[in-house]
Amino acid sequence: MADSEVALAAHxxxxxxxxxxxxxxxxxxxxGMWMFLVTEIMFFGGMFASYTIYRNLYPEAFASTSHFMNxxxxxxxxxxxxxxxxxxxxxxxxxxLGQKKTTITFLTLTLLLGLVFLVLKFVEYHExxxxxxxxxxxxxxADPRYFHQAQILFYLYFAMTGLHALHxxxxxxLIITLIVMTARNRxxxxxxxxxxxxxxxxxxxxxxxxxxxxxxxLIGHTS
Amino acid sequence: xxxxxxxxxxxxEEKTNYLNADYGWKSxxxxxxxxxxxxxxLFSITAFFFVGGAFAVLMxxxxxxxxxxxxxxxxxxxxxxxxxIMVFFFLVPSIPATLGNFLIPIMxxxxxxxFPxxxxxxWYIYIFGGIFTLTAVVRGGVDTGWTFYxxxxxxxxxxxxxxxxxxxxxxxxxxxxxxxxxxxxxxKMRCPGMTWSRLPLFVWGHYATALxxxxxxxxxxxxxxxxxxxxxxxAGIFDPNLGGDPILFQHLFWFYSHPxxxxxxxxxxxxxxxxxxxYSRKRIFGYGFVAFSSLGIAVLSFVVWGHHLFVSGQSMxxxxxxxxxxxxxAVPSAIKVFNWTATMYRGSISxxxxxxxxxxxxxxxTIGGLTxxxxxxxxxxxxxxxxxxxxxHFHYVMVGGMVMAYMGGLHFWFPKITGRLYPEGWAKFAxxxxxxxxxxxxxxxxILGYLGMPRRYATYAEEFHALNVMSTAGASILGVGYVxxxxxxxxxxxxxxISPQNPWxxxxxxxxxxxxxxxxxxxxxxxIVTEPAYNYSGHEEEQEVDIG
Numbered sequence: 001m002a003d004s005e006v007a008l009a010a011h012x013x014x015x016x017x018x019x020x021x022x023x024x025x026x027x028x029x030x031x032g033m034w035m036f037l038v039t040e041i042m043f044f045g046g047m048f049a050s051y052t053i054y055r056n057l058y059p060e061a062f063a064s065t066s067h068f069m070n071x072x073x074x075x076x077x078x079x080x081x082x083x084x085x086x087x088x089x090x091x092x093x094x095x096x097l098g099q100k101k102t103t104i105t106f107l108t109l110t111l112l113l114g115l116v117f118l119v120l121k122f123v124e125y126h127e128x129x130x131x132x133x134x135x136x137x138x139x140x141x142a143d144p145r146y147f148h149q150a151q152i153l154f155y156l157y158f159a160m161t162g163l164h165a166l167h168x169x170x171x172x173x174l175i176i177t178l179i180v181m182t183a184r185n186r187x188x189x190x191x192x193x194x195x196x197x198x199x200x201x202x203x204x205x206x207x208x209x210x211x212x213x214x215x216x217x218l219i220g221h222t223s
Numbered sequence: 224x225x226x227x228x229x230x231x232x233x234x235x236e237e238k239t240n241y242l243n244a245d246y247g248w249k250s251x252x253x254x255x256x257x258x259x260x261x262x263x264x265l266f267s268i269t270a271f272f273f274v275g276g277a278f279a280v281l282m283x284x285x286x287x288x289x290x291x292x293x294x295x296x297x298x299x300x301x302x303x304x305x306x307x308i309m310v311f312f313f314l315v316p317s318i319p320a321t322l323g324n325f326l327i328p329i330m331x332x333x334x335x336x337x338f339p340x341x342x343x344x345x346w347y348i349y350i351f352g353g354i355f356t357l358t359a360v361v362r363g364g365v366d367t368g369w370t371f372y373x374x375x376x377x378x379x380x381x382x383x384x385x386x387x388x389x390x391x392x393x394x395x396x397x398x399x400x401x402x403x404x405x406x407x408x409x410x411k412m413r414c415p416g417m418t419w420s421r422l423p424l425f426v427w428g429h430y431a432t433a434l435x436x437x438x439x440x441x442x443x444x445x446x447x448x449x450x451x452x453x454x455x456x457x458a459g460i461f462d463p464n465l466g467g468d469p470i471l472f473q474h475l476f477w478f479y480s481h482p483x484x485x486x487x488x489x490x491x492x493x494x495x496x497x498x499x500x501x502y503s504r505k506r507i508f509g510y511g512f513v514a515f516s517s518l519g520i521a522v523l524s525f526v527v528w529g530h531h532l533f534v535s536g537q538s539m540x541x542x543x544x545x546x547x548x549x550x551x552x553a554v555p556s557a558i559k560v561f562n563w564t565a566t567m568y569r570g571s572i573s574x575x576x577x578x579x580x581x582x583x584x585x586x587x588x589t590i591g592g593l594t595x596x597x598x599x600x601x602x603x604x605x606x607x608x609x610x611x612x613x614x615x616h617f618h619y620v621m622v623g624g625m626v627m628a629y630m631g632g633l634h635f636w637f638p639k640i641t642g643r644l645y646p647e648g649w650a651k652f653a654x655x656x657x658x659x660x661x662x663x664x665x666x667x668x669x670i671l672g673y674l675g676m677p678r679r680y681a682t683y684a685e686e687f688h689a690l691n692v693m694s695t696a697g698a699s700i701l702g703v704g705y706v707x708x709x710x711x712x713x714x715x716x717x718x719x720x721i722s723p724q725n726p727w728x729x730x731x732x733x734x735x736x737x738x739x740x741x742x743x744x745x746x747x748x749x750x751i752v753t754e755p756a757y758n759y760s761g762h763e764e765e766q767e768v769d770i771g
Contacts, residue, residue, distance in 0.1 A: 018335035018412075018744070028337045028411040035403050039441045046445035046475055050460070053471055135458035148459055148466035155458040159449060 014191035026193055033197045037204045040167075044208055047160050051215065054152055061149035063220040068133060069157075073124050074217040077117050081206045084113035092199045095182065098189035103182050107195075110202065111175045114168055121165050125158075134158070157216055164212060167205045174198045240642065240740040255339035256743055261325035262640070263346050264316060269709075271312040271353065274360075278305035280702060283664075283695040289688050291681035298681035299366035300382065306369030311391050312353055314621055315398055315483060318490035319405070319436075320349070322632045323429045325640060327405055329733040329741060330423050332414025332750035337407040338400075345400035352394030359386035368679060370480070373461030373472040377453045385451050392447040395440045398486070402436030405429050414732075416752030423731050423756050424500075424513050428493025431517035435482045435489075435524060443479035446472070473535055477528035485524040487621055488588075489517055491628030492559055495581050498635055499563045501729040502578035503570025506757040509562045516555035523552040533604045542601055549599035556592050560585060575727070576650035580631025583658050587623025591616055594669065609679070612672025618665045630657065630708065637712065638722035639733060642740040645715040649707065657704035663697025730757050 012022045019025040055062050091106035132140035135155040141147045178195055181187065187195060241258045244250070251259060282301045285293045293301070328336050336342050359365055365387040367376040376384050409422070409430050449460060450472070459465025461472040500507045507513060529537060529545030537545075563585055572578065594616040597603045607613060637645050667690040672678075676687050683691065725734040733741075736750045 016339075018333065018337075018339065024411060028407050031410060032338060032403060032407045035406055035437060039399055039403070039437050042438055043441035043445050046442045046449070046478075049475070050449070050471060053468065057468070058466070136456040139458070151458045151465070152460050152467055155452070155456065155460050159452060163445075163448070 058149040061146040065150045065153045066220040069217045078213050080117050084110050085206045088199050088202045095192040095195045107179045114172045241743045257336045264320040275308035283698040286691045295681040300364035303365045314487040333412035334744040336404045345397040349397035352390045356390030359383040388447045395444045398436050399440045402433035405433040414750045424496035425493040427514040428489050428517050431521035432489040434521045439479045439482040446475040477531045481528040482524040491625040494628040494632035498577045498581045500757040503567045504759045505570040508565035513562050516558040519555035534608045577631040577635035579654040580627045584627040591619030610672035611668040611676050615665045615668035638726045641716045643719035644722045649711045653707040660700030660704045667694045
């Protein structure tokens with residue numbers, strides 16, 4: 001156990017010195033990733049709590065601002081992310097089967113879908129910029145009754161979608177790393193933990209969007 | 224026990240351990256060994272402790288005179304920097320990142336924490352956050368108080384709020400990663416025979432701490448992000464003039480920062496459980512109660528934050544619930560105190576230095592905890608809110624509790640960490656000086672607060688002069704008390720007598736099965752546990768039946 005030299009002969013791929021065996025290492029990594037995602041839930045939770053409070057304080061202003069949300073782009077982006085989760089699952093599956101080429105294909109597809117999301121998000125932000133809906137000194141709002149309240153709601157919109165987009169960018173970076181690692185034959189059917197873990201992260205970021213989309217775009221839109 | 228008279232010519236020094244395995248600077252700065260990372264933390268935390276302490280000294284000097292000796296703006300910055308550095312850069316990482324980091328893998332019988340590289344990363348993040356905060360200090364400081372209350376911090380303060388908030392934001396991730404590492408290690412890395420019910424209470428305490436770190440710290444992170452953005456954009460999210468809600472900031476802030484005070488005391492309780500059992504030569508009384516009271520504190524800590532908002536305009540009904548919950552959280556804390564004293568009852572107690580600190584801890588923590596109940600009572604809280612009563616209360620818990628436990632733990636495991644023994648006489652003397660200095664500093668502040676002296680003021684009314692001078696005198700004694708251990712521990716590290724493997728005849732894997740100081744992978748042969756924790760009586764009938 002403690003003698004690393006003895007273990008070297010039959011060293012399973014990717015096993016680190018302080019774990020007894022690959023199963024223990026995989027369990028630790030998986031639990032660690034889930035725990036990390038719990039911290040992410042708490043991180044976004046602070047903003048969801050603020051959102052809930054201001055939505056209850058200012059329902060009329062909220063209804064007013066929701067007309068400026070681009071539901072079409074939001075809906076397309078939701079579809080894009082759901083598809084990217086699907087391709088992510090397929091890449092995890094193919095790396096488990098040891099299929100290098102398929103893994104790279106699906107990872108690249110996931111990356112492209114993520115980039116499509118970010119581009120569409122940028123288009124949306126640009127619309128807001130043109131309309132002077134970015135909170136701060138240049139903020140303007142058509143309905144003077146809701147000037148201050150709308151600014152707070154746009155602040156929350158940008159904080160929530162902005163931090164989500166930041167997570168997407170980090171995820172895209174991680175997927176690029178995975179593609180390079182796969183191309184260099186770092187993964188096998190026996191050891192592919194990073195793909196599984198980053199897959200979990202990617203699904204989490206998608207799920208955050210699944211909550212953001214109805215809360216920011218759909219509720220109050222028709223009222 | 225009797226320790227000083229054994230200059231054993233044992234060839235321990237020749238043996239390879241984690242300290243003499245490699246001497247290059249790279250072997251320290253790029254190490255993934257949890258023991259070396261613990262030492263990196265130990266040195267950086269000590270540095271921050273003395274920086275934060277220096278601010279406290281300057282504050283006490285200012286309060287020597289009723290008119291204040293410094294410029295009032297300077298005083299505002301002094302107490303702010305003292306608070307930020309002591310809370311986020313000393314107390315939160317103190318015991319978990321040093322003793323916890325060093326001991327938890329050994330105590331559960333593992334070769335390292337589950338994620339050694341993440342452990343190293345957490346130290347770099349901590350240093351990175353520290354650089355932000357120290358930059359804020361060098362460039363002129365912050366004056367918002369460590370609580371960063373909006374809208375003062377977002378709109379009106381003209382100091383380096385964003386730098387300091389970034390420091391808190393960044394260092395929070397180091398705390399999250401440490402907690403995450405502990406949870407996974409405790410779940411997945413226990414050696415054969417180390418069942419949950421045999422875990423040392425040190426590990427249980429850190430498990431509860433880690434839960435709070437993992438669940439609470441992300442909330443302060445997002446709060447600091449919202450605060451920083453608001454300071455740049457002035458969108459008004461926390462500014463009532465612009466339709467924002469400043470109470471929301473307080474809720475978000477205390478949702479982390481109240482559980483955080485349990486991050487700052489649970490590890491101390493964890494240390495005391497080990498020390499009390501060892502120096503009473505008894506199995507800890509009510510093992511299960513002590514273990515689960517840690518979890519109870521962790522859970523309840525998340526539902527009491529509103530007691531910081533009794534006078535902030537929070538709904539009265541919310542205050543009543545929070546008041547009730549705050550009293551409820553005293554129950555598991557009291558369980559621990561009763562169990563420690565019951566452990567000592569009819570134990571064969573020896574008065575070694577770690578035990579002196581444990582005695583200090585139990586007494587001072589009890590005072591700090593009971594005055595916490597005063598503050599949980601709404602009617603009394605309205606009277607003493609933002610007075611020195613509150614200051615005295617939380618210093619009795621944080622300094623009288625946590626720092627005492629930290630010192631006790633450092634002495635207790637000093638032979639384990641360094642392989643050498645510290646001078647017992649000096650250590651006892653320093654413990655006494657710290658105890659006297661501490662009480663002289665903070666007890667007058669209870670009276671000052673009850674008489675109505677507000678906190679965070681650079682000046683005070685003439686009638687408070689005598690008590691303030693007493694407090695400053697106590698602070699200088701306390702300061703001396705902290706410098707003495709620095710000196711003799713540094714000396715003992717180089718020149719102290721070589722320690723045997725288990726100088727205190729203590730129980731636990733770290734003393735019984737791991738060499739002193741431990742080798743890089745902690746154990747010479749794979750550890751195995753065959754008896755319950757703290758089996759000091761050694762009775763066969765107390766041992767559980769071995770399976771197989």
